[in-house]
Amino acid sequence: MHKEIITLKNKPRILSSASVVGKKEREGPLGAYFDLTEDDIKFGQKTYEAAESECQRLALNMALHKAGLRHDELSVVISGDLINQCTSSTYGLIDLDVPYLGIFGACSTCAEGLLIGSMLIDGGYFYRAGIATSSHFCTAERQFRTPIEYGGQRTPTAQWTVTGSGAFILGQGEECLPYIDEVLPGKVFDKGIKDAANMGAAMAPAAADTLLRFFSQSDMKPSDFNLIVTGDLGVEGLSITRELTKLDGLVLGPEYDDCGCLVYDRQKQDVHAGGSGCGCSAVVTAGYIMDRFKNGGYKNVLLLGTGALMSPMTIQQGNSIAAVAHLVHIKAD
Amino acid sequence: MHKEIITLKNKPRILSSASVVGKKEREGPLGAYFDLTEDDIKFGQKTYEAAESECQRLALNMALHKAGLRHDELSVVISGDLINQCTSSTYGLIDLDVPYLGIFGACSTCAEGLLIGSMLIDGGYFYRAGIATSSHFCTAERQFRTPIEYGGQRTPTAQWTVTGSGAFILGQGEECLPYIDEVLPGKVFDKGIKDAANMGAAMAPAAADTLLRFFSQSDMKPSDFNLIVTGDLGVEGLSITRELTKLDGLVLGPEYDDCGCLVYDRQKQDVHAGGSGCGCSAVVTAGYIMDRFKNGGYKNVLLLGTGALMSPMTIQQGNSIAAVAHLVHIKAD
Numbered sequence: 001m002h003k004e005i006i007t008l009k010n011k012p013r014i015l016s017s018a019s020v021v022g023k024k025e026r027e028g029p030l031g032a033y034f035d036l037t038e039d040d041i042k043f044g045q046k047t048y049e050a051a052e053s054e055c056q057r058l059a060l061n062m063a064l065h066k067a068g069l070r071h072d073e074l075s076v077v078i079s080g081d082l083i084n085q086c087t088s089s090t091y092g093l094i095d096l097d098v099p100y101l102g103i104f105g106a107c108s109t110c111a112e113g114l115l116i117g118s119m120l121i122d123g124g125y126f127y128r129a130g131i132a133t134s135s136h137f138c139t140a141e142r143q144f145r146t147p148i149e150y151g152g153q154r155t156p157t158a159q160w161t162v163t164g165s166g167a168f169i170l171g172q173g174e175e176c177l178p179y180i181d182e183v184l185p186g187k188v189f190d191k192g193i194k195d196a197a198n199m200g201a202a203m204a205p206a207a208a209d210t211l212l213r214f215f216s217q218s219d220m221k222p223s224d225f226n227l228i229v230t231g232d233l234g235v236e237g238l239s240i241t242r243e244l245t246k247l248d249g250l251v252l253g254p255e256y257d258d259c260g261c262l263v264y265d266r267q268k269q270d271v272h273a274g275g276s277g278c279g280c281s282a283v284v285t286a287g288y289i290m291d292r293f294k295n296g297g298y299k300n301v302l303l304l305g306t307g308a309l310m311s312p313m314t315i316q317q318g319n320s321i322a323a324v325a326h327l328v329h330i331k332a333d
Numbered sequence: 334m335h336k337e338i339i340t341l342k343n344k345p346r347i348l349s350s351a352s353v354v355g356k357k358e359r360e361g362p363l364g365a366y367f368d369l370t371e372d373d374i375k376f377g378q379k380t381y382e383a384a385e386s387e388c389q390r391l392a393l394n395m396a397l398h399k400a401g402l403r404h405d406e407l408s409v410v411i412s413g414d415l416i417n418q419c420t421s422s423t424y425g426l427i428d429l430d431v432p433y434l435g436i437f438g439a440c441s442t443c444a445e446g447l448l449i450g451s452m453l454i455d456g457g458y459f460y461r462a463g464i465a466t467s468s469h470f471c472t473a474e475r476q477f478r479t480p481i482e483y484g485g486q487r488t489p490t491a492q493w494t495v496t497g498s499g500a501f502i503l504g505q506g507e508e509c510l511p512y513i514d515e516v517l518p519g520k521v522f523d524k525g526i527k528d529a530a531n532m533g534a535a536m537a538p539a540a541a542d543t544l545l546r547f548f549s550q551s552d553m554k555p556s557d558f559n560l561i562v563t564g565d566l567g568v569e570g571l572s573i574t575r576e577l578t579k580l581d582g583l584v585l586g587p588e589y590d591d592c593g594c595l596v597y598d599r600q601k602q603d604v605h606a607g608g609s610g611c612g613c614s615a616v617v618t619a620g621y622i623m624d625r626f627k628n629g630g631y632k633n634v635l636l637l638g639t640g641a642l643m644s645p646m647t648i649q650q651g652n653s654i655a656a657v658a659h660l661v662h663i664k665a666d
Contacts, residue, residue, distance in 0.1 A: 004408075004432070006458050047650055075337075076518060084417040085644030086437045090521060090655050099337070099518035100657060101445060102642070104419045104435040112434060116449065123456030125339050185409060185432035188423060309435070311418035317380055322423050324433055 004184060005217050011179040012121035014330070015069075015128070015169040018062035019287035020055050021279075022137070022163035028264045033287040034164070035062055041138065041163065049083060052136035052165075053092030055279075056081070059165035059286070060093065060132045067169045074098045074169070075126035078117050080109040081134050081278050082161075083143060084311075088134050098130070107203075107232050108186065109133040110166060110282035111305020111326040118180035118328070121170045134165035135277030144196060144312055157198040159234045159260060159276035160269075166282025175333060178293040182218075182329040186210045188309065190322040199308040200237025200260075200273055202321035207233060207306050208244035210325040214302070215250050225255050226298040227289065230325070231281035231306040232260040234273030259284035281305050293332050301330045337517060338550050344512040345454035347663070348402075348461070348502040351395035352620035353388050354612075355470070355496035361597045366620040367497070368395055374471065374496065382416060385469035385498075386425030388612075389414070392498035392619070393426065393465045400502045407431045407502070408459035411450050413442040414467050414611050415494075416476060417644075421467050431463070440536075440565050441519065442466040443499060443615035444638020444659040451513035451661070454503045467498035468610030477529060477645055490531040492567045492593060492609035493602075499615025508666060511626040515551075515662040519543045521642065523655040532641040533570025533593075533606055535654035540566060540639050541577035543658040547635070548583050558588050559631040560622065563658070564614035564639040565593040567606030592617035614638050626665050634663045 019034045026037035036058060043051040043058075056079070064071065077096060079089035080103040089102060105112035113131035120126050138148050140161040146152045170180070186206055193202035207230050215222065222228055233241060238258045245252055259281040260274035285303055292298040309322045352367045359370035369391060376384040376391075389412070397404065410429060412422035413436040422435060438445035446464035453459050471481055473494040479485045503513075519539055526535035540563050548555065555561055566574060571591045578585055592614040593607035618636055625631040642655045 049646060049650065080437060082418075083644070084646060085439065085642060087644050087647055090642040091647070091652065094521050094523055094655055097520060100521045101449065101518055102437040102657075104413060104437040106418065116434065116453075119453055119456065119458045120449075123452065123458065125452045125456065185434055187430060188427050188433045190427055309418060309423040311416070311420050313382060313417060314420055314424070317382065319424065322427055324435075 003217055004213055006183050008118055008122040008180055010122045012118040012170050013173040013177040013179040015171050015173045015177060016063050016067035017168045017286035017290045018059050018066055019166045019283040020059040020164055021283050025162055025164050025263060028269060030263055030288045033291050034283060048136055048138035049087055052088040052134050052139050056088055056092035056132050056134040056165040059167035060130050063167040063169050071096050071098055074128050074130045076101060077130040078103060078113045079132045080104050082106060083139050105324060105326060106307030106309050107276060107278050107280060108305035108307030108324055108326050109278045110285060111303055111328050114180060114328045115183040115185060115326050117170045118183060128169060128171035130167060130169055132165060132167040133278040133282045135161050135279035137161045137163045140277055154272055155197045156272055157200065157236045158272045159199060159274050160271035161277035162263060162275045162280040162283060164279035164283040166286030168286060178330050178332045180328055181331040184210060184214050184327040186325040188322050188324050190320050192320045194320045196310060196315050199276060200234040201240055202308050203233055203306040203323040204237040204240035204244060206323040206325040207241045207304050210304055210327050211245055212248050212250055214327055222252050222255055225300045225302050228252065228256045228302040230258045230304045232276040233258045233306055234260045236273045299332050303328045303330060336550055337546055339516050341451055341455040341513055343455045345451040345503050346506040346510040346512040348504050348506045348510060349396050349400035350501045350619035350623045351392050351399060352499045352616040353392045353497055354616050358495055358497050358596060361602060363596055363621045366624050367616060381469055381471035382420055385421040385467050385472050389421055389425035389465050389467040389498040392500035393463050396500040396502050404429050404431055407461050407463045409434060410463040411436060411446045412465045413437050415439060416472050438638065438657060438659060439640030439642050440609060440611050440613065441638030441640030441657055441659050442611045443618060444636055444661050447513060447661045448516040448518060448659050450503050451516060461502060461504035463500060463502055465498060465500040466611045466615045468494050468612035470494045470496045473610055487605055488530045489605055490533065490569045491605045492532060492607050493604035494610035495596060495608045495613040495616060497612035497616040499619030501619060511663050511665040513661055514664040517543060517547050517660040519658040521655050521657050523653050525653045527653045529643060529648050532609060533567040534573055535641050536566055536639040536656040537570040537573035537577060539656040539658040540574045540637050543637055543660050544578055545581050545583055547660055555585050555588055558633045558635050561589045561635040563591045563637045565609040566591045566639055567593045569606045632665050636661045636663060
């Protein structure tokens with residue numbers, strides 16, 4: 001078998017990151033790590049969709065500001081979101097006047113963006129890249145499940161879509177900054193889960209596959225990492241991932257966690273299985289994990305962006321939920 | 334101004350390509366150039382969406398076959414389509430067992446895939462990449478406009494979504510094969526067009542901007558190319574693009590055409606302004622243009638994938654249509 005892990009030779013660095021979230025996320029355990037929080041669920045806009053666009057615009061602007069850069073110093077923006085046709089990204093970033101590459105990996109979009117962006121920076125194809133992604137509880141809920149006003153009861157495996165956006169600026173930079181050392185793109189898995197309120201179970205096989213492929217080809221073991229974190233499996237998907245990897249001999253210890261479990265207090269915040277959405281792994285990585293690299297002594301983190309590649313139509317037509325998990329190894333010297 | 338055109342140093346080659354289309358496309362002027370045509374609008378499947386997935390699966394399989402390769406000899410598949418959440422791509426390629434990167438550029442997806450894929454092959458990050466994209470008249474019409482059964486009258490500027498899929502295999506290969514020499518990612522433009530039946534006008538400013546940026550930085554002039562071809566502007570968008578570029582001093586001669594104008598006989602096939610959809614530029618490039626490189630003496634082609642980044646929701650909410658145009662310079666020695 002040829003080696004699938006892609007090692008980046010020129011240490012593409014995360015020059016800055018920024019996270020913008022709503023009220024519920026601010027009230028969660030990681031609230032203090034986010035750069036900007038907004039009580040207005042509409043972010044001052046007319047629609048939830050425009051709110052999500054605004055959220056993404058704010059996050060990218062703030063990341064640029066933190067890096068001391070202007071828009072026109074970006075070579076490219078790589079961006080995507082959950083809303084049909086990547087609406088939030090397109091309309092949020094429209095005034096940038098910067099080349100734009102749209103991507104779609106459902107909730108794995110943050111990791112997919114870091115993966116593609118880091119390779120293109122590493123190879124010198126772009127000098128600096130902005131990576132941005134977002135989700136919004138109200139846009140996702142009404143697109144994928146039921147109208148907000150319906151107020152349907154949520155099942156125990158349901159997750160709560162994070163309202164928030166995370167953005168990163170990648171480029172060559174100072175040696176003290178974290179960099180992307182390795183990436184491993186995910187394969188698509190479909191194990192027959194049809195319940196749009198149980199995405200953790202649908203995504204766990206993809207996460208397990210990517211983790212197993214990584215550790216079978218890497219010299220590192222799970223305990224070498226400060227954190228191995230999946231994007232938004234929630235408690236249900238997290239425990240399935242532990243079991244699936246264990247069946248193949250990969251035991252994940254206390255270093256393994258999930259952004260969807262970290263972002264909310266599941267006991268107090270009524271979020272059932274945890275957080276989800278493109279914004280989930282994006283704000284936890286841009287806010288919390290990047291802070292831990294700066295102030296918490298983190299040296300090695302494995303981020304596994306997990307995405308349930310369903311659409312409202314595939315659910316209506318009775319298809320099961322396909323999923324993917326992209327891996328990014330973030331490192332500091 | 335720094336140079337925005339990205340020159341690829343290692344000549345990532347188009348090892349093979351394949352095109353699969355429906356009946357109407359076979360009956361058009363380029364009919365003889367397509368590899369596989371299917372009279373059944375459902376491609377033997379239960380739904381139009383499943384038909385589009387099948388179409389994409391067939392195209393990628395056929396491209397692999399023509400290159401003498403198996404699935405597991407691909408390092409990655411880069412794919413996307415028009416249907417919400419890239420359904421056709423995800424479900425069409427699910428059995429591949431190959432890492433998958435989803436992209437979204439609306440109808441520019443073919444060029445976006447070639448652009449990203451060629452850089453990642455050029456840099457050695459992947460050994461071989463499959464690029465696939467598709468569209469289907471019935472899936473697009475009912476998603477973006479009206480139910481098929483409604484049978485609404487079409488306006489003169491309306492375009493006909495191509496039912497088809499084009500796939501390419503990129504990698505290092507023999508010197509006789511065409512290669513991707515340069516790429517230039519597009520910026521997002523929104524000039525206020527709100528008519529979903531006039532996408533040509535919405536996309537033309539993006540196409541003109543990318544063309545103007547290319548020729549202001551390139552040593553080549555339009556007449557150096559065998560063909561400069563936009564993705565799916567139709568007659569309306571093509572003439573606007575000619576006018577917009579002319580205003581800035583770039584005169585496009587007879588070498589400039591549009592895949593949407595080439596793919597159908599507008600007089601006989603009742604397609605109004607021409608063809609459109611992700612599949613439009615994909616099948617024209619994979620079928621016709623690749624044949625011209627092999628048998629027609631083509632040495633230089635500029636492909637501008639054009640995409641209208643609207644969604645049904647943005648139209649319903651009264652937003653205007655944002656657009657992008659990605660450029661790929663295909664060359665042969």
